[in-house]
Amino acid sequence: MISAPPDARPALAGRARMSPRRKARISRRVQYVVLIIVVIAVALATDWERVGSAFFNPESFRTIASRLPRATLNTVTYMVAAFTAGLGLGLVLALMKLSTVRLYRVLATGYIEFFRGIPALLVVIAFGYGVPTAFDVRFDSIILQIAIALGIVSAAYIAETLRAGIQAVPKGQVEAARSLGMSSTGTLIHVVIPQAFRIVLPPLTNEAVLLLKDTSLVFVLPLTPLTYELTRLGRGALSEADGGMTSILAVGVMYLLITIPLSSLTRWLERTTGYKGHV
Amino acid sequence: MSTNAQGPVVEIAGLHKSFGEREVLRGIDLTVHQGEVVCIIGASGSGKSTLLRCINLLEQPTAGTIHVLGTEVTDPDVDIDKVRTHVGMVFQQFNLFPHRSVLENCTLAQRQVLHRSKAEAEAVAMKNLEHVGLADRANSVPGQLSGGQQQRVAIARALSMDPALMLFDEPTSALDPELVGEVLAVMRTLAEEGMTMLVVTHEMIFAREVGDRVIFLDDGVVLEEGPPDQVLGAPREERTQAFLRRVLDPTHIDPA
Numbered sequence: 001m002i003s004a005p006p007d008a009r010p011a012l013a014g015r016a017r018m019s020p021r022r023k024a025r026i027s028r029r030v031q032y033v034v035l036i037i038v039v040i041a042v043a044l045a046t047d048w049e050r051v052g053s054a055f056f057n058p059e060s061f062r063t064i065a066s067r068l069p070r071a072t073l074n075t076v077t078y079m080v081a082a083f084t085a086g087l088g089l090g091l092v093l094a095l096m097k098l099s100t101v102r103l104y105r106v107l108a109t110g111y112i113e114f115f116r117g118i119p120a121l122l123v124v125i126a127f128g129y130g131v132p133t134a135f136d137v138r139f140d141s142i143i144l145q146i147a148i149a150l151g152i153v154s155a156a157y158i159a160e161t162l163r164a165g166i167q168a169v170p171k172g173q174v175e176a177a178r179s180l181g182m183s184s185t186g187t188l189i190h191v192v193i194p195q196a197f198r199i200v201l202p203p204l205t206n207e208a209v210l211l212l213k214d215t216s217l218v219f220v221l222p223l224t225p226l227t228y229e230l231t232r233l234g235r236g237a238l239s240e241a242d243g244g245m246t247s248i249l250a251v252g253v254m255y256l257l258i259t260i261p262l263s264s265l266t267r268w269l270e271r272t273t274g275y276k277g278h279v
Numbered sequence: 280m281s282t283n284a285q286g287p288v289v290e291i292a293g294l295h296k297s298f299g300e301r302e303v304l305r306g307i308d309l310t311v312h313q314g315e316v317v318c319i320i321g322a323s324g325s326g327k328s329t330l331l332r333c334i335n336l337l338e339q340p341t342a343g344t345i346h347v348l349g350t351e352v353t354d355p356d357v358d359i360d361k362v363r364t365h366v367g368m369v370f371q372q373f374n375l376f377p378h379r380s381v382l383e384n385c386t387l388a389q390r391q392v393l394h395r396s397k398a399e400a401e402a403v404a405m406k407n408l409e410h411v412g413l414a415d416r417a418n419s420v421p422g423q424l425s426g427g428q429q430q431r432v433a434i435a436r437a438l439s440m441d442p443a444l445m446l447f448d449e450p451t452s453a454l455d456p457e458l459v460g461e462v463l464a465v466m467r468t469l470a471e472e473g474m475t476m477l478v479v480t481h482e483m484i485f486a487r488e489v490g491d492r493v494i495f496l497d498d499g500v501v502l503e504e505g506p507p508d509q510v511l512g513a514p515r516e517e518r519t520q521a522f523l524r525r526v527l528d529p530t531h532i533d534p535a
Contacts, residue, residue: 175337176374179365180388180440190387194378
């Protein structure tokens with residue numbers, strides 16, 4: 001027999017010194033005050049005129065404005081081409097990593113470790129100067145060259161993302177499909193990959209954003225003004241006018257104009273390819 | 280595959296299954312005949328689900344032989360996918376395909392495995408959805424259905440393959456109590472229509488009313504088997520009695 005529970009009322013009767021709610025309110029006020037002091041200090045210490053001429057020089061902006069659309073289009077093209085290459089190769093690598101053939105797993109792991117471990121810039125340089133000579137190939141299209149160079153690197157990251165997504169599909173889904181007599185390949189195509197795709201959409205967008213920024217690495221390749229991407233354009237404009245950082249700010253804004261809609265696109269894809277709830 | 284009409288539907292001999300060091304099944308012999316409803320009961324961890332999953336090779340047996348519809352599934356070179364098209368399975372967690380509609384859940388394997396035309400597959404699916412009372416939800420996705428409805432779709436999905444044997448792995452254990460009845464009613468109808476069924480369950484009333492035979496599994500062996508009235512009503516083994524007491528009168532268990 002358990003003895004009667006102790007009476008907790010006397011212990012609770014005394015007033016607490018300060019309630020958690022009041023403590024939290026005071027803490028919030030202190031944080032606001034600190035923030036306001038920091039903002040005022042920075043604003044007073046800054047020479048706004050100099051910042052204005054360095055970052056917001058209208059004349060410097062005018063010199064590159066006409067070339068921004070072309071460079072933006074090139075940047076997006078390089079990104080889409082490289083992402084397509086990376087997704088295709090990444091899917092193959094992910095399936096190799098999940099293969100029952102040990103050698104495939106070893107090869108895929110080696111590939112992923114190698115290309116995740118070296119700077120993407122090295123691969124771009126290699127494709128610009130080493131690979132054409134070594135393998136006696138000529139890239140007729142700069143887009144193809146960039147797609148392969150950046151795609152090879154991003155495939156390593158995408159492969160890991162896809163593998164995680166495929167493994168995140170509940171085991172019961174595979175068992176249900178197999179219990180209906182579906183082959184392992186059929187199960188993969190009709191049951192696992194469609195569900196894995198939805199799981200990996202957010203991390204894949206992340207890859208796309210990283211890839212977009214990695215297109216800036218192609219500045220080491222022999223580009224012409226027609227094939228300039230954003231960073232190359234902004235960097236070139238630095239020496240053309242004394243607008244200081246204005247051109248860099250302008251191309252930075254262009255990057256944001258691409259990446260922010262990309263996030264909306266993911267949300268839209270998640271909604272339209274989505275299904276309600278999960279069993 | 281030649282479905283041996285005379286022979287038993289399932290014939291298990293000397294089945295052992297180990298997970299690493301742990302031996303879950305320790306020598307099971309079991310024969311299920313055409314049209315029989317066999318209910319498997321037992322404590323958690325007694326190997327009930329493993330036994331069921333060995334029959335369609337979702338688990339690979341460690342030793343022993345299993346014949347399903349005259350084909351030895353424990354033969355390493357068996358075409359298990361072909362056997363599985365004749366063996367429906369219903370899971371505790373339903374495992375419906377969440378990215379497909381109810382109708383597509385029921386047609387996917389028909390199209391992919393049996394290569395039925397779209398029209399034929401949909402006709403078969405609708406017939407089975409009607410059978411489980413969900414024809415009007417054909418265009419819903421699983422996430423929009425209650426647990427009981429999802430499990431009935433899972434039954435319709437399995438039936439759409441025209442199986443000769445149905446395996447039920449605790450089909451009502453994940454359901455809210457008020458949804459259990461609709462699933463059991465579908466299973467009862469199925470049994471009355473002559474389907475051969477192996478049911479792992481904790482629903483003793485179902486086992487008693489619908490089962491032709493009850494098997495009490497304890498620690499990887501069949502401890503007691505017989506007609507429901509005998510195994511559930513007058514169990515001979517002390518461990519069967521103790522198990523039934525725990526299940527039927529759960530608030531009066533002495534924790535010691």
